[in-house]
Amino acid sequence: MxxxxxxxxxxxxxxxxxxxxxxxxxxxxxxxxxxxxxxxxxxxxxxxxxxxxxxxxxxxxxxxxxxxxxxxxxxxxxxxxxxxxxxxxxxxxxxxxxxxxxxxxxxxxxxxxxxxxxxxxxxxxxxxxxxxxxxxxxxxxxxxxxxxxxxxxxxxxxxxxCPLPSTEQSLAWLTQALPESSEAARAELLRLAAGSPLAAVKMHEQGVPAQRAQVIEGVKKLLKQQIGPSQLAESWNAISLQLLFDWFCDWAQLMLRYQLTTDEQGLGADDMRKVVQYLAEKTPQRKVLQIQDWLLAQRQKVMGKANLNRVLLLEALLVQWASLPGPG
Structure with a gap:
């Protein structure tokens, strides 16, 4: 049972x-x-x-x-x-x-x-x-x-x-489920899991916080032209496509929100806040809307279990992401 x-x-x-x-x-x-x-x-x-x-x-x-x-x-x-x-x-x-x-x-x-x-x-x-x-x-x-x-x-x-439990209920349960984790780590897991406590435990088991740190480090290197799209795409082989597109969709939405409101409180999690703000300030809104539409369409295919070429899909994403800053 x-x-x-x-x-x-x-x-x-x-x-x-x-x-x-x-x-x-x-x-x-x-x-x-x-x-x-x-x-x-x-x-x-x-x-x-x-x-x-x-x-x-x-x-x-x-x-x-x-x-x-x-x-x-x-x-x-x-x-x-x-x-x-x-x-x-x-x-x-x-x-x-x-x-x-x-x-x-x-x-x-x-x-x-x-x-x-x-x-x-x-x-x-x-x-x-x-x-x-x-x-x-x-x-x-x-x-x-x-x-x-x-x-x-x-x-x-x-x-x-079946609604989400409250944050208090989720954190109380996670304290019992992940007693070895710090309070801050449990709160971060719950945020990554969009408030779903069982998903937070699964992310902990799969090492998702470390994967996210790897992705963010890669994005920063990409924007600084320290790594190319192909090499970066191959380095993310172990990371779920669903997670990757969830994160990039979220970042594109945060960029658009900041362009419309200039509210620094709405830049999302600390780990990507400065990058999101930089891209929002350096990217024409038209390009943000274009990549957001593309990301949402590809995410829908990923969620629908479409037969996709993973490496080519990620390369296409990263080429577009690298070209965001600047005119165009």
């Missing part, structure tokens, strides 16, 4: 405390706030043969089978490989599961994550099951970017927003 996070207490009561359950739920919200844990906890409660109030008992046959990953009335749909799309053939397997009779005589429960990993064909294949699931079936859909889902998918689900 999924971990119980302190910021989910009210959300859990709203979700599991319903007198009658819908046939499909869409749990949506930012990455790294515990939506999967919430869904797994809900799934356990729905499958349990002897629930204890809102919670699964943990001792019945259904609970034991679920814990062992062998419950015959449970189906989990995920990409076959990390960061790959969910294929239409996988959805067809789900559809076949839904029309079968529950083997333990209770509910069947399906969990899909991330729902936006389904392409249009896969999403359309799921629609019939979402609209009229056979028997007592509950589908739990998890989405980190619900705006990317087909409207026909969203409209067939009870939508449950």
């Amino acid at each position: 999924g971990e119980v996070y302190p910021w989910q207490v009210t959300l859990w009561q709203q979700l599991a405390g319903r007198r009658q359950h819908a046939h499909a739920y869409l749990l949506h919200g930012p990455v790294g706030i515990g939506k999967r844990a919430l869904a797994e906890r809900f799934m356990a409660s729905l499958l349990c043969l002897k629930p204890n109030g809102l919670e699964a008992c943990g001792t019945c046959k259904a609970c034991h089978l679920l814990a062992a990953g062998t419950h015959p009335d449970n189906f989990v749909l995920e990409p076959e490989e990390a960061d790959k799309p969910i294929k239409v053939d996988q959805v067809r397997e789900l559809v076949n599961f839904v029309v079968q009779t529950a083997q333990l005589g209770g509910r069947k429960v399906v969990l899909v994550e991330p729902t936006e990993a389904m392409n249009i064909n896969a999403s359309n294949a799921l629609l019939k099951s979402l609209e009229e699931p056979a028997g007592d079936t509950v589908l739990l859909l998890i989405s980190h970017q619900s705006s990317r889902l087909l409207p026909t998918v969203r409209s067939r689900c009870v939508q449950q927003a």
Whole structure:
């Protein structure tokens, strides 16, 4: 069963405390706030043969089978490989599961994550099951970017927003999760994770703060013409494209904001503040808008798992970034 996070207490009561359950739920919200844990906890409660109030008992046959990953009335749909799309053939397997009779005589429960990993064909294949699931079936859909889902998918689900915990809740939890880290380091991780505490822990494990420092150092050398775009792009092989485009999109937005407001308080994090201000003051606004549009378009492709040539994409980014200061 999924971990119980302190910021989910009210959300859990709203979700599991319903007198009658819908046939499909869409749990949506930012990455790294515990939506999967919430869904797994809900799934356990729905499958349990002897629930204890809102919670699964943990001792019945259904609970034991679920814990062992062998419950015959449970189906989990995920990409076959990390960061790959969910294929239409996988959805067809789900559809076949839904029309079968529950083997333990209770509910069947399906969990899909991330729902936006389904392409249009896969999403359309799921629609019939979402609209009229056979028997007592509950589908739990998890989405980190619900705006990317087909409207026909969203409209067939009870939508449950999963908001970010407060900064205080997140930092208190991170104190327990990362006791060896300093208070300042935990606050920096939470900022890098856009307020998502579980994402902050994952970034800590992946060494993201050091990667960001490497990227910023590289950007500074690029602007000083101490390194070329090709060499710099190759040196970032170990860094996620998603992270890189998140950071560059953020910096472009901060540059534009400063050009419009000249507010030095709105220059973002200290580690890139001076560079952002320098670029904003030296770059024509037209060029900032152009690179912002380009970055957003490429970021969308990265998020959509498009088949991209990583090195060429980063070289194109860095060539444009190096040419920002000055007329043009």
